[in-house]
Amino acid sequence: MSEEFYFMDGNYVPSSEAKIPVRCHAFLYGTSVFEGIRGYWNEEEKQLYVFRAKEHIERMFNSSKIMFMDAKYTLDEYLDIIKTLIKKNEYKENCYIRPEVYKSSLKIGPGLYDCDDSVLIFTIKLGNYFKGDEPLKVCVSNWNRLPDNTIPPRAKISGAYANTALMITEAKKSGFDDAISISADGKVAEGSAMNFFLVEGNSLVTTPSTSNILVGVTRNTIMELAKEELKMEVVEREINRTELYIADEAFFCGTGAQIAPIGSIDHRPFGDGKIGKKTLEIQKLYDDVVRGKVEKYKKWCMPIY
Ligand SMILES: Cc1ncc(COP(=O)(O)O)c(C=O)c1O
Structure with a gap:
């Protein structure tokens, strides 16, 4: 597969088209909340399992609440989007799923009010974070x-x-x-x-x-x-x-x-x-x-x- 898909503003788009404007609030002020979730390939079952996706999304809801953000979708909708995205990207190996809820208005000033929220989810293939066998x-x-x-x-x-x-x-x-x-x-x-x-x-x-x-x-x-x-x-x-x-x-x-x-x-x-x-x-x-x-x-x- 040549180009991977990302989920952005309700659509599955080729990664090269998933762009955020220079004046995006989250870029200027660090106002996004996110999760890191892993998917594991089970070779015997030829199955990819995403580990505790529910708990990660629930934590993202809490992060969003603390930061006055609207995470836009329900838990079930998030789980469906993650499934669809991985299927579209045809992963048959370990991967990482990164949902982000972010302040997306082109607003100057860090206040979290009067500012729109957006959701993006991207996935990458991912092996071990720490390399090597030594502790x-x-x-x-x-x-x-x-x-x-x-x-x-x-x-x-x-x-x-x-x-x-x-x-x-x-x-x-x-x-x-x-x-x-x-x-x-x-x-x-x-x-x-x-x-x-x-x-x-x-x-x-x-x-x-x-x-x-x-x-x-x-x-x-x-x-x-x-x-x-x-x-x-x-x-x-x-x-x-x-x-x-x-x-x-x-x-x-x-x-x-x-x-x-x-x-x-x-x-x-x-x-x-x-x-x-x-x-x-x-x-x-x-x-x-x-x-x-x-x-x-x-x-x-x-x-x-
Ligand atoms: C600061 C911090 N603490 C702890 C963790 C571990 O959290 P989890 O096990 O939910 O990935 C992470 C991982 O993202 C982290 O960034």
Whole structure:
């Protein structure tokens, strides 16, 4: 297939025709909310499953509400559009689906009032976000995660990703793979664009939804799988910086990152620096669940074909 389709303003258009004007409010002021959703190709079934699309769209409705945006379509309509778009793009491999609700008026001034909303959805073929098999070398970022009453991390707002951009750039330029974000009070928030878990014995520890995090769909998935399938205890609590250095294992999780094992934080390795045992178990289970290979959790996988 030569050119892919994007969904824009109610139509499926060739990607080269999907254009946004220079004076679009979202471009000038970062006023769009979005989701990142993954589709996984199951080779045995010759089926593409989109993972927890419903939960992503519901989160986008919440982001839209916070930002005075009208997301235009119902949940079922979004799911239908995603199915149609992937079918039109004829994907038979892993992919990424990116819906955006954005302020589209050519208005000067950042106010969210008197400003039209538009919806676009694009898809791309996508492999792994983190390359390589080695666990990640991670630092604690010098940049703080934004608190809820600045640009709320609970909403997935494009403008807020300037914060993530500074973190990841600083980390990479300093020779790390990624960064952990800390709030102004010194407490751990999450990764740069992922949630974060520590493993302590048979417990999984993660920061609560009030710790200036995006409350991740993958995070919720891991919490349920760990409790139900791996019989682990899951604890949501504040995490101090020095706890990062003495836990048994740590990993990031997110739609993009999937389950990304961490080998060291601020030059302090976990164990022998290899992927931790619990992390590996969680990673394997997650990889099967997202591909619709675990019957009990097929309810989370939306078939496309
Ligand atoms: C800041 C941030 N935190 C957490 C996540 C993980 O969220 P999810 O698992 O819903 O993809 C993301 C992913 O997009 C993110 O950008």
